Amino acid sequence: MAATAVNKLPDSAERGVVIPDNWPGYPLDLFTFPEHYSGDLDCVYIPHGVIMDRTERLARNIMDDLGDRDIVVLCVLKGGYQFCSDLVERIKVLSCNSSKSLLMRVDFIRLKSYLNDRSTQDLQIIGAESLSVLSGKNVLIVEAIVDTGKTMKTLLTHVRAFKPNMIRVAGLLVKRVPNSSGCLPDYVGFEIPNRFVVGYALDYNEYFRDLNHICVISESGKQKYKV
Numbered sequence: 001m002a003a004t005a006v007n008k009l010p011d012s013a014e015r016g017v018v019i020p021d022n023w024p025g026y027p028l029d030l031f032t033f034p035e036h037y038s039g040d041l042d043c044v045y046i047p048h049g050v051i052m053d054r055t056e057r058l059a060r061n062i063m064d065d066l067g068d069r070d071i072v073v074l075c076v077l078k079g080g081y082q083f084c085s086d087l088v089e090r091i092k093v094l095s096c097n098s099s100k101s102l103l104m105r106v107d108f109i110r111l112k113s114y115l116n117d118r119s120t121q122d123l124q125i126i127g128a129e130s131l132s133v134l135s136g137k138n139v140l141i142v143e144a145i146v147d148t149g150k151t152m153k154t155l156l157t158h159v160r161a162f163k164p165n166m167i168r169v170a171g172l173l174v175k176r177v178p179n180s181s182g183c184l185p186d187y188v189g190f191e192i193p194n195r196f197v198v199g200y201a202l203d204y205n206e207y208f209r210d211l212n213h214i215c216v217i218s219e220s221g222k223q224k225y226k227v
């Protein structure tokens, strides 16, 4: 069994929706997307509606586990903003319609490590000084994507230093990579093959955040927005 960041969950829940290596995605002409990205994408990998449906279920799992507590949601920017916003919204709805109520504060931290489609060695954590508010709190870290898990490990070390009462991690996507650190989120939306994806706030050099679906970028898209 793989090691989780914090607590163990059953394996099926741990991996989320598993997208196999041979998944070709959907043809682009079956969906709508901004005209300015035509030619820059290979396929729609995860349609927006599917992301929303999976997020709704993650919100329920989180409510079941953490309901009736006060939590601080720590959104990992920039890529996590859309997932965090939608996840918090779903938790709010569940909290209103349930006997359990979850008081949420939302805070933000910014991490930067990618240039083009490659991870760089130096991870920058921006806003780490504000983490002192996490002391003694129940923290839910919300990230868009976990690949090697190194970024998550570094972030967890930083957050733990402020002695929170509890830490859970929600990750929308986990990539199957050969060099995984084994550090996995407690709540996983989708486990995906090792491909560079964009959309739903995930970027390639700051582009494609304004795309609703999670898509695979084309070679010409990579060339067009390369720095």
Ligand code: HPA
Binding pocket: 079, 114, 145, 147, 195, 196, 197, 198, 202, 203, 204
């Ligand atoms: N897309 C965008 N950002 C990322 C990815 C990805 O596939 N992996 C790590 N950061």
Ligand code: MG
Binding pocket: 079, 114, 202, 203, 204, 205
């Ligand atoms: Mg990025």
